[in-house]
Amino acid sequence: MPIDPGLPYDRANIFARILRGEVPCKRVYEDEYALAFHDIAPQAPVHVLVIPKGAWVSWDDFSARAPDAEIVGFTRAIGHVTRLLKLEAPGYRLMVNMGGHGHQEVPHLHVHIFGGRQLGAMIAS
Ligand code: 5GP
Secondary structure, eight states, X not given: OOOOTTSOOOTTSHHHHHHXXXXXXXXXXXXXXXXXEEOSSXXXXXXXXXXXXXXXXXXXXXXXXXXXXXXHHHHHHHHHHHHHXXXXXXXXXEEOOOHHHHTOOSXXXXXXXXXXXXXXXXXXX
């Protein structure tokens, strides 16, 4: 079920629990601003999630309210992870689902990185 992005941050959401170390993940990268880990149900040969360390529900929440340093740190971390995964030459796709129409399921902002094969058309019809 897609989340309601208007709700306050839920500290019990699965990514908050991963950030606190209560739930394991296959970590790819971590710094002051972000944690990157493999998606539990990959939809491409490379499917990594990058999440900010701050308590941000969605892209809307983050882009409107996060301090500049967190936005810069998170954005740079995403780029760092794509290079770590050696995706810059073959290419890759970044995706953020937001709210109901975006079909966001976890109420903690996350950027999907897809790669490792030709990804085809942007959105399924
Ligand atoms: P959304 O639809 O919210 O953009 O994507 C949520 C993503 O989180 C999905 O791709 C789903 O497979 C992934 N996911 C959900 N629960 C877990 C988990 O416990 N661990 C990991 N690594 N990924 C998860």
